[in-house]
Amino acid sequence: MRVVVARIPHCVLLFAALGPLFLLFLGWFRLLVHTRILPDVAELESWKHCPRCGTAIEPLDGGSRVECPECGFWHYASSKPTASGVVLDDDGRILLARRAQEPDKGKWDLPGGFLDEGEDPRDGLRRELLEEASLDVEPLEFFDVVVDRYGDEDDAQWTLNLYWTCRVLGGTPTPADDVDELRWFGRDELPPTSELAFRNNAKVISRWWDEHA
Numbered sequence: 001m002r003v004v005v006a007r008i009p010h011c012v013l014l015f016a017a018l019g020p021l022f023l024l025f026l027g028w029f030r031l032l033v034h035t036r037i038l039p040d041v042a043e044l045e046s047w048k049h050c051p052r053c054g055t056a057i058e059p060l061d062g063g064s065r066v067e068c069p070e071c072g073f074w075h076y077a078s079s080k081p082t083a084s085g086v087v088l089d090d091d092g093r094i095l096l097a098r099r100a101q102e103p104d105k106g107k108w109d110l111p112g113g114f115l116d117e118g119e120d121p122r123d124g125l126r127r128e129l130l131e132e133a134s135l136d137v138e139p140l141e142f143f144d145v146v147v148d149r150y151g152d153e154d155d156a157q158w159t160l161n162l163y164w165t166c167r168v169l170g171g172t173p174t175p176a177d178d179v180d181e182l183r184w185f186g187r188d189e190l191p192p193t194s195e196l197a198f199r200n201n202a203k204v205i206s207r208w209w210d211e212h213a
Contacts, residue, residue: 043077045155079147079158083125084112085166086143086208087135089184094205095173096191097132098181103151104197110163110204111179121162129166133182134174139164144207146200161200 044059050068057066067074087095087110096108113128115121122139129137144163149156173182185191187209193202 043157044075047075079160080150081115081121081160081162082112083115083121083128083162083164084110084204085125085129085137085139085164086204087111087129087137087166087168089168091184091186092212093184093186094190094208095133096183096185097175097179098183099178099197100175100180101178103153103156106180107195107197108183108191108201109197110201111182112161112163114159122164125164125166130171131177132175132179133171134176135171136169137166138169139166141165144204146203148198148200150198159200163204 044063044066047057047059047066049055050057050066050071050073052073053068053071055068055070057068059066063077065074065076085095089095095111097111099105099107099109111129111132112125113132115124119127125139126137129135141164142162143165146161146163148159148161150159151157173184175182190205196202196205
């Protein structure tokens with residue numbers, strides 16, 4: 001009696017041997033792609049369920065938006081607006097605030113903060129200076145707008161930072177809220193860039209001094 005054993009094509013044997021390696025490579029490649037994308041869509045990266053009805057959702061269009069298939073809720077990723085002041089004294093010095101909280105705890109920041117929903121940026125600037133520095137200020141001229149991130153983490157929120165020059169109407173600089181210290185700085189007294197919070201502060205301060213040398 002003859003037993004015939006069918007030959008297995010070499011390509012099948014090769015795929016069986018390399019298949020696990022291919023799947024491992026595919027998983028690594030997908031992880032690499034997502035690692036590059038997530039920092040640009042940080043706002044929606046953690047959204048797993050609809051905030052209205054609780055249905056499972058996934059970011060769409062490369063992570064730029066979400067839409068609930070159950071209730072129709074939708075939301076687009078966006079940079080969160082802030083308002084800050086280039087606050088000057090009678091000698092032309094700039095007021096900086098040392099941050100008491102992360103991100104960039106201990107570094108110097110132009111005073112200001114996030115806007116409340118529906119809040120006029122100039123009103124938000126006045127509110128933040130009163131809360132953080134106990135100062136009543138008057139926004140004068142719109143000076144700059146800079147896109148930045150609220151920290152260095154991969155999921156750090158993108159921010160849209162608006163700046164006005166300001167003069168002090170009343171009050172004595174007193175640190176409060178999330179500020180540890182307030183100090184006036186002349187051009188030759190500014191802290192090094194490594195001691196400034198976020199990247200936008202260095203850009204705005206540098207531009208101010210360049211235009212008012």
